[in-house]
Amino acid sequence: MSTLGEGPGAEQRMRLMREKALGFFAVITASLSHEINNVVAIIGELSGLLDDLLAGTEKGRPLDQEKVKTISERIAKNVKKGEQIIKRLNRFAHSADEPVKDFDLRELLEQVTTIAQRLATLKGVSLEAELPEVSLPIRSNPFSMQQAIVGCIELAFSGSRRNDKITLTFGKEDAGAKITVTGPTHDGSEASQSMLSFLALLMRDLGGTMEASPAGNDTQSLMLHLPKSIERPAN
Amino acid sequence: MDQMRVLLVDDEEELVSTLKERLALRGIEADAVLTGADALDRVQTNEYDVIVLDVKMPGVDGLEVMRKIRKLRPRVQIILLTGRGSEKESEIGIREGAFDYLVKPTDIEELVKKMKEAAGGSS
Known part of the structure; x- marks a missing residue:
């Protein structure tokens, strides 16, 4: 790669x-x-x-x-x-101390959800997370991972109206983990398109991929597929 | 001057209730609401001399609330409350007619002084 x-x-x-x-x-x-x-x-x-x-x-x-x-x-x-x-x-x-380190993905998801909560509140939308119950050791870049998750949430913000809901879910995959952010479809603006391209780049840097799929009327899911381990910073 | 009529608008319930209590100890009875929508409701049915308005509230642009209030009650004086680093929004507010702004955490005596100055100007 x-x-x-x-x-x-x-x-x-x-x-x-x-x-x-x-x-x-x-x-x-x-x-x-x-x-x-x-x-x-x-x-x-x-x-x-x-x-x-x-x-x-x-x-x-x-x-x-x-x-x-x-x-x-x-x-x-x-x-x-x-x-x-x-x-x-x-x-x-x-989290920005080292480009790659071992950490608990559950803790990171908990942390990033709490941090993003205020951003959601200011937007007038609710943010709910279904977090894993057990710890999930992972070797990756925690800073970039938070950046990718918040980026997906911000994309949902761009198309959101007051009282909309954004959910963050987690799933295990053979190769690692999948984090899904489901919320309002982004507004299609230049800024959102640029954010989508950037997120794809960021996921590549994390050794993973991102995919977007419709999840209902005016709703979409952004899925981040993350490998269980990256051995070194990709860049 | 008659009793000053004051409305406090801030989404931090604990902050606004404590502020209300401290103002009461200084002889100033204030109404308090937690959202911009509630502030607009109050303004429609009540006359205020001074409104102390938080610039950053959930799901609402404080400056937009200020514009709507001023449309409904052009004579009301508005003091904006802002967090550190958000002074720019308050400066826009002043250009659009706010009386002044204070940075949180505020000093109660400074707030009372500003409120009296503002109410003096509105009468």
């Missing part, structure tokens, strides 16, 4: 891969940092409310201890939520 870094147009392909990877990294880190910002804003308001209540006692207002306890619990809950988002951000950042 020829690699992306060889043959005619290799330099252009490699530049495209780098640009798209950087763009994807930017979108995801921006999204996660927005989530963190929201949590910080909530904690800030809750601690501000505690200050307000304490300031009120100086003016003779009685302190409602039950209320203070509730606010304190809400702060703790949001701190935990913030920790989880930071953990996801950290995992995502480290």
Whole structure:
């Protein structure tokens, strides 16, 4: 199999891969940092409310201890939520550490679905995932794999209307795994066509393939076929 | 000036309810809604002096909500709430008539100050 870094147009392909990877990294880190910002804003308001209540006692207002306890619990809950988002951000950042590594595909699918959830919410669509129950060791490029999955989800976004549904399912194949993103058919725009071509390129880099098939009225399935193992970065 | 009539619009339920409570402790009674659609419903049936509007809400463009509100109630003053890095959208909002914008997390005293300035301008 020829690699992306060889043959005619290799330099252009490699530049495209780098640009798209950087763009994807930017979108995801921006999204996660927005989530963190929201949590910080909530904690800030809750601690501000505690200050307000304490300031009120100086003016003779009685302190409602039950209320203070509730606010304190809400702060703790949001701190935990913030920790989880930071953990996801950290995992995502480290997924780009090595071009190929051993990892659990189930964990990766869980992570990418949670990350994409906010993007879906902002679009006003729901994202549901049927994840495997057992761990699935795989040797591949986790960063590119997330990029491919989110790319399929973004294609579905392009044709989506409010309250549409996107589902992500997983299946085992002899040679590896199949990830299917089913949702609204993409809008056919130049950007979507370009994304489709890019995804095909990305899947080639992952040693796999992508196919699209209609799944009903205005709905399509994008299937990513991934090998169980790639021994080295394809490029 | 009479009691300021305020509407808070933000999809973060916990943020908006806490903000509402803190404003109440400062003598400002505010209504709060979680979606742009609910904000438009409220605006149709209620008069507000100031609307504090989150720019990024699920499934809706905050600026589009602002445009619709301004069409319904041209005199209402709108303060946009934005996340860090989304200031560009708020600057567009100001060009289109928003009173000002604040970056989350906001300082309550700063918000109250802006709300009073805005309400003063609308009366």
